[in-house]
Amino acid sequence: MQNASDLLCSLHRKGVKVWVENERLRFRAPRDTLLPEELARLGALKAEIIELLDQMEFSKDAPLKRRADGCLVPLTAHQLGTWNHFIEEAAGLSVRWSSFAMRVLGPLDVNLLKRSIDAAVWRHESIRTKIVVVEGIPRQQIDVACEYEWDVIDISDVSPKTIEGELKQLAEDFVRVKIDISSGQLFAVRVFRLSNCEHVLILALDHIITDGFSNGVLAKDIWALYRQGEQGLPLLLPELPLQFADYAVWQQRAYGAWLQNHEAYWRGRLTGSPQRIQIPVRDDSWQAKDPVGAELEITFGNALSAKLREIARRERTLLAMVVLTVYAATMSRWCNERNLVIAFISNGRNRSELQGMVGLVADPLFLRLEITKEDNFIDLLRRLIVEFRSAYDHPTFCWVQCCPTDVRFNWLPDHGAKWVKDHYLHGSDNRLVVLPFSLPRPAPLKLIPAFYNSDTGIGANVMYRPDLFALSTVERFGGDLRLFAEEFSRRPLCRVESVFGR
Numbered sequence: 294m295q296n297a298s299d300l301l302c303s304l305h306r307k308g309v310k311v312w313v314e315n316e317r318l319r320f321r322a323p324r325d326t327l328l329p330e331e332l333a334r335l336g337a338l339k340a341e342i343i344e345l346l347d348q349m350e351f352s353k354d355a356p357l358k359r360r361a362d363g364c365l366v367p368l369t370a371h372q373l374g375t376w377n378h379f380i381e382e383a384a385g386l387s388v389r390w391s392s393f394a395m396r397v398l399g400p401l402d403v404n405l406l407k408r409s410i411d412a413a414v415w416r417h418e419s420i421r422t423k424i425v426v427v428e429g430i431p432r433q434q435i436d437v438a439c440e441y442e443w444d445v446i447d448i449s450d451v452s453p454k455t456i457e458g459e460l461k462q463l464a465e466d467f468v469r470v471k472i473d474i475s476s477g478q479l480f481a482v483r484v485f486r487l488s489n490c491e492h493v494l495i496l497a498l499d500h501i502i503t504d505g506f507s508n509g510v511l512a513k514d515i516w517a518l519y520r521q522g523e524q525g526l527p528l529l530l531p532e533l534p535l536q537f538a539d540y541a542v543w544q545q546r547a548y549g550a551w552l553q554n555h556e557a558y559w560r561g562r563l564t565g566s567p568q569r570i571q572i573p574v575r576d577d578s579w580q581a582k583d584p585v586g587a588e589l590e591i592t593f594g595n596a597l598s599a600k601l602r603e604i605a606r607r608e609r610t611l612l613a614m615v616v617l618t619v620y621a622a623t624m625s626r627w628c629n630e631r632n633l634v635i636a637f638i639s640n641g642r643n644r645s646e647l648q649g650m651v652g653l654v655a656d657p658l659f660l661r662l663e664i665t666k667e668d669n670f671i672d673l674l675r676r677l678i679v680e681f682r683s684a685y686d687h688p689t690f691c692w693v694q695c696c697p698t699d700v701r702f703n704w705l706p707d708h709g710a711k712w713v714k715d716h717y718l719h720g721s722d723n724r725l726v727v728l729p730f731s732l733p734r735p736a737p738l739k740l741i742p743a744f745y746n747s748d749t750g751i752g753a754n755v756m757y758r759p760d761l762f763a764l765s766t767v768e769r770f771g772g773d774l775r776l777f778a779e780e781f782s783r784r785p786l787c788r789v790e791s792v793f794g795r
Contacts, residue, residue: 297341298545299430300334302367305548311335311342312553318343357535357646360542366433367545368424370690371653375501376424376431379474392468392497393508394732399725401492402523403445403484409518410482410496412528413511414439417651419502419537420480420511431475433538442481449488460485460493465733468497493730502537504655505705506640511651516727537652544690551690558687562661566634572627572699572739586733589764591742591753591771593778598750600782608671610678613704616744616751617681618674619778622789624700625664626773634698635660637681658684659698666790670781673789703743740767742774 304311309322318339335342360366368376414420418435425434451459467483479499486492496511503511518528593601601619605612617637625633641647641654660680664673739761742753753774757767780792 296365297338298367299365300331300338301342302545302548303430304331305552306373310552357539357543357644359535360539364542365427366435366538366541368431368433369541369544369653370548371656372433372501372541373431375653376474391500391503391505391508392495392732393512394464394493394495394730395512396728396730397492397494397725398728399490401725402519403486403492405519405522406484406494406515407443408528409515409522410443411439412518412530413514414441414480416514416530416533417511417536419507419650419652420498422479422502422538423476424474424479424501426475433541435538440478442478442483444482445484445486447486449486456487460487461733464493464495464730467495468732472499474499474501495730495732501653503651504640504653506642506655507651507653510649533649535646535650537650537654540647540650540652540654548690551688555687555690559659559689562684563634563659566661567630567632567698572624586756587759587764589755589757589767589771591755591774592749593751593775595750597775597778597782598746601751601778604674604782604785608674608678610674612746612751613744614674614678614681615781616704617702618670618677619774619781620702620742620744621662621673621677622664622670622777622781622792623770623773625789626792627770628700631664633660633662633664633700635662636698636701637684638701638703639685656689657701658689660684664789666788668789669786670789671785699739701741703741705743705745740770 301311304320304322304327307322307326309320309326311318311320318335320335421436421439421441423434423436424431426432446463448456448459448463463485464483467481472478479502481497483495483497484492485495496508498508514530517530521528601615602612605615608615617635621633621635624635625631636657637660639656639658641656647654658681660677662673662677662680740755740757742755744751744753753771755767755771777792780787
């Protein structure tokens with residue numbers, strides 16, 4: 294039997310709005326949406342629903358609280374979109390594309406590593422979560438036991454000439470195993486032993502329980518626990534202020550208030566935008582049955598990066614906004630579209646309580662931008678700043694499940710050399726070093742650059758589908774990015790249109 298929270302959640306998914314007005318329960322539903330039994334439940338649970346809605350004070354500053362004991366944990370809006378995709382389009386099968394890996398140099402204590410991962414799994418409920426269906430509704434079920442797949446594979450006897458190729462293939466086979474997200478384990482670990490002083494650790498997670506930011510959190514926790522073990526200390530980190538399940542319960546409770554406070558903004562902002570902004574693919578492209586992504590690294594260099602940083606300082610804005618302006622100009626040219634919608638992928642960690650949490654919190658902000666013939670780069674930058682601030686004040690809750698654009702912008706605060714520097718691990722006698730290890734990437738929708746700022750300059754890791762784009766095409770895209778960046782830094786008041794014609 295549905296409780297008040299479940300009923301509200303199911304009604305919201307149908308497009309039914311429920312609110313309290315003058316202490317009376319009101320609702321508005323599309324024609325022929327409400328079933329007779331749902332109307333009856335609304336009446337029977339009226340008091341509970343009014344009390345629940347009164348508690349739905351959606352505010353980015355309001356503190357999040359722990360859920361009550363025994364509370365059924367729903368899926369977040371982002372998780373629900375992921376769930377529907379795999380259930381409806383992929384027969385419930387998922388690939389562990391949110392996996393990440395590390396190369397460990399030095400005498401690794403594999404038993405201590407296992408204990409450290411056990412402690413991290415116990416610390417983060419999301420890692421020991423399964424998705425179960427209760428009365429037709431998917432929910433998160435948190436297991437008390439810390440059971441997960443763990444394997445140590447010794448490949449030290451493989452020839453030094455072929456060991457890296459063998460390792461790459463084994464790693465790809467591991468992360469590309471298809472699992473049933475309604476019954477399978479969503480977390481698995483594999484350690485490859487290359488020698489006494491070299492191992493590769495792969496943490497395989499399904500995207501429904503993690504995001505890119507979370508992977509860094511998990512890696513940091515594992516190695517902090519490992520250091521404690523090396524020093525003979527108990528493997529124990531401070532208790533988290535919130536678990537991901539607490540966030541999911543809060544989001545469900547806040548959804549009604551979100552509809553009232555923010556849905557109108559997004560409907561108004563996206564109404565009239567192009568139905569679908571598409572990046573053109575090559576004429577001889579084919580649709581691979583099981584596509585794998587490829588990557589290309591694009592760098593701006595120190596000199597150009599310094600000029601872009603100076604523009605950000607002079608305009609008193611974030612460097613990400615300057616790089617976004619360059620990207621918007623480039624994509625306008627590539628898509629032959631002046632009216633853009635850009636999905637700015639936010640990590641969603643705008644609350645202190647969420648910083649140390651593992652879970653699928655990342656959320657897109659949709660930025661709408663029209664580039665006129667008279668616009669110069671500074672005009673474009675300032676308009677993007679205003680648009681971003683406005684969107685930031687209106688979280689999406691993944692309301693737009695079907696993103697209306699191929700144009701996506703990722704900004705990674707930590708990348709490459711900085712990741713290595715921040716995660717350089719010293720054991721008790723300074724013998725152990727942890728470095729990133731590259732895994733095969735998921736196939737993006739089409740082409741997605743992840744921009745970053747590092748000690749060696751601004752750059753972008755461009756993920757693309759080789760069945761849709763030739764390498765030369767992606768290289769040309771990188772050249773256009775640098776061209777617009779150069780023009781912006783050299784002539785910030787020049788019209789963007791003038792660069793189009795080159």
